[in-house]
Amino acid sequence: ETGVTQTPRHLVMGMTNKKSLKCEQHLGHNAMYWYKQSAKKPLELMFVYNFKEQTENNSVPSRFSPECPNSSHLFLHLHTLQPEDSALYLCASSQDRGAGKSYEQYFGPGTRLTVT
Amino acid sequence: QKEVEQNSGPLSVPEGAIASLNCTYSDRGSQSFFWYRQYSGKSPELIMFIYSNGDKEDGRFTAQLNKASQYVSLLIRDSQPSDSATYLCAVNHSTSGTYKYIFGTGTRLKVLA
Numbered sequence: 001e002t003g004v005t006q007t008p009r010h011l012v013m014g015m016t017n018k019k020s021l022k023c024e025q026h027l028g029h030n031a032m033y034w035y036k037q038s039a040k041k042p043l044e045l046m047f048v049y050n051f052k053e054q055t056e057n058n059s060v061p062s063r064f065s066p067e068c069p070n071s072s073h074l075f076l077h078l079h080t081l082q083p084e085d086s087a088l089y090l091c092a093s094s095q096d097r098g099a100g101k102s103y104e105q106y107f108g109p110g111t112r113l114t115v116t
Numbered sequence: 117q118k119e120v121e122q123n124s125g126p127l128s129v130p131e132g133a134i135a136s137l138n139c140t141y142s143d144r145g146s147q148s149f150f151w152y153r154q155y156s157g158k159s160p161e162l163i164m165f166i167y168s169n170g171d172k173e174d175g176r177f178t179a180q181l182n183k184a185s186q187y188v189s190l191l192i193r194d195s196q197p198s199d200s201a202t203y204l205c206a207v208n209h210s211t212s213g214t215y216k217y218i219f220g221t222g223t224r225l226k227v228l229a
Contacts, residue, residue, distance in 0.1 A: 002161070033217075042120070043160075043204070043219040056216070090159055104150055105206075105217060107159040 003027040004108035006091050012114045013081065021076040021111050023091030032074040033105065034066060035090040043090070049074060050096050081115045088112055119143060120207050122220035130228050135192040137223050139205030142186070148208040149181055149188045153201045154222065160204055164190065195227040 003026045013019050025032060034046040048056035049068040063085075065077040074091055092105040121140045129135045137151075148167050152160035164179040166172045166188065172179045178191040188207075192199055202222040209216060 040221075042221045043206075045217060048216075088159075103148070104162050104165045106162060107152075110159045 006108035029093040120220040
């Protein structure tokens with residue numbers, strides 16, 4: 001266990017559904033991330049939050065909507081997804097030490113999402 | 117040019133041998149370098165990180181960084197079948213006060229018993 005939990009672990013949803021992914025970190029970190037991992041592709045950074053503020057939105061479609069109510073919790077709200085959005089969604093956290101230096105990331109177990 | 121490049125493999129080594137995994141990166145301003153291990157169907161697990169030129173050893177693992185050549189490697193000594201996994205190289209660099217982690221596509225390692 002890395003101290004980062006994600007729920008649900010598996011999710012099947014239709015294209016018209018609305019669902020949310022949840023991530024919680026117990027490491028006292030101040031930065032949290034959402035990544036998408038598709039087969040044969042590198043990890044794709046989607047969103048970054050530092051001290052609850054979004055600092056990165058990597059050209060992600062608006063059908064993905066992040067929310068970070070506090071530095072320990074991160075959500076990814078999903079609506080009207082496409083089949084190509086099927087992937088492993090990973091949450092990670094790290095400690096941002098400022099001055100442009102951050103430290104290693106710890107990943108949660110991921111949510112395997114299938115869009116039908 | 118990809119920002120972080122790794123040979124996809126598979127790299128096959130016999131049990132007990134040294135496995136050498138390589139990674140090159142394009143941004144000279146990169147500051148931090150990480151190796152993750154990912155088993156099939158699982159999430160990435162941090163193995164090593166290195167910030168300074170030279171070698172860093174942790175048990176059977178050694179990370180090597182050469183910033184002049186923009187090259188980072190991971191050596192696994194006395195390879196075991198349980199080391200069979202995909203190894204991801206990640207690079208962190210700062211731009212205008214914000215930073216990004218960039219991952220390679222990973223190298224698949226097979227350790228043959």
